[in-house]
Amino acid sequence: MPRFYIAQPLAIGQLVSLPEAVAHHIQVLRLAQGELVTLFNGEGGEYGATLSDIGKRHVSVEIKTHQPREVELPFGITLAQALPEASKMDWIIEKAIELGVSGVQPLAAQRCVVRLSAERAEKKMAHWQGIIASASEQSGRNRLAQLAPLQDYKQWITQQDMHRRIILTPRAEQSLADWARHQSPQAVTLVIGPEGGLSDAEENLAIQHGALPLAMGPRILRTETAGLSAVAVLSGLWGGM
Incomplete structure (x- = not known):
């Protein structure tokens, strides 16, 4: 599933308009409305989202789930x-x-x-x-x-x-x-x-x-x-x- 970093607060049920660079990447990948993507904001865990609207210059998603998954090293x-x-x-x-x-x-x-x-x-x-x-x-x-x-x-x-x-x-x-x-x-x-x-x-x-x-x-x-x-x-x- 495609993963994208979004520098903003995220929550289940939220409708998010994606940044221009991320929207362009989704269009390059030829993803379609209804497909699933993964978002994360760097604060821990990841969010499952559905592509709800894909236009020429914008893409929006609806956040459906949150998974507290981490793959960090056990030491810094x-x-x-x-x-x-x-x-x-x-x-x-x-x-x-x-x-x-x-x-x-x-x-x-x-x-x-x-x-x-x-x-x-x-x-x-x-x-x-x-x-x-x-x-x-x-x-x-x-x-x-x-x-x-x-x-x-x-x-x-x-x-x-x-x-x-x-x-x-x-x-x-x-x-x-x-x-x-x-x-x-x-x-x-x-x-x-x-x-x-x-x-x-x-x-x-x-x-x-x-x-x-x-x-x-x-x-x-x-x-x-x-x-x-x-x-x-x-x-x-x-x-x-």
């Missing part, structure tokens, strides 16, 4: 990702949402090639928010991951955070998998550097502020691979796969 993972080149961040966010991360923190680190002005950062944030919604539709998630504003790495890493911060580095003596096998499931933040990795100074700063350095094995992973692999490792060991 925030992906703190230093900005990579080109459109890699789009791909990273999309796949991270599919894997179940509950938060995304974009970071501007020393070796980041991409530098965003305030205006470009605002546009990127809106674009990434759309990717989160789309990936949630596709993967069956009914809650939207939190997208934090882009921050400077050094300012962010020195902030106090109740979540365990894990910095992935090939110089670590212990692997993420070995550490996770001896830990109970818990909320964590995975810190991933850009192409070229975090600098020694950035890694040392993270460790000084309580981050745990862990490795992903003997091979060097690309920035677009490291974080996603780490999420998969934790999900496999702690129950989420």
Whole structure:
């Protein structure tokens, strides 16, 4: 059944006029009046609805049912990702949402090639928010991951955070998998550097502020691979796969 994210309150019996983009998608799919669709608003659960009216520029639905279905990980993972080149961040966010991360923190680190002005950062944030919604539709998630504003790495890493911060580095003596096998499931933040990795100074700063350095094995992973692999490792060991 087609799933669509709707950023508004939803309730059984409600007649909803769908946003233009969603209405266009329904028309592209050639769905007909009377067919069923699933709606969710990111606040939990999903709603079954019937297409009640399909016009050239609008589509309305009547909400029939509510299911409190959730597919979230039993622990929270925030992906703190230093900005990579080109459109890699789009791909990273999309796949991270599919894997179940509950938060995304974009970071501007020393070796980041991409530098965003305030205006470009605002546009990127809106674009990434759309990717989160789309990936949630596709993967069956009914809650939207939190997208934090882009921050400077050094300012962010020195902030106090109740979540365990894990910095992935090939110089670590212990692997993420070995550490996770001896830990109970818990909320964590995975810190991933850009192409070229975090600098020694950035890694040392993270460790000084309580981050745990862990490795992903003997091979060097690309920035677009490291974080996603780490999420998969934790999900496999702690129950989420």
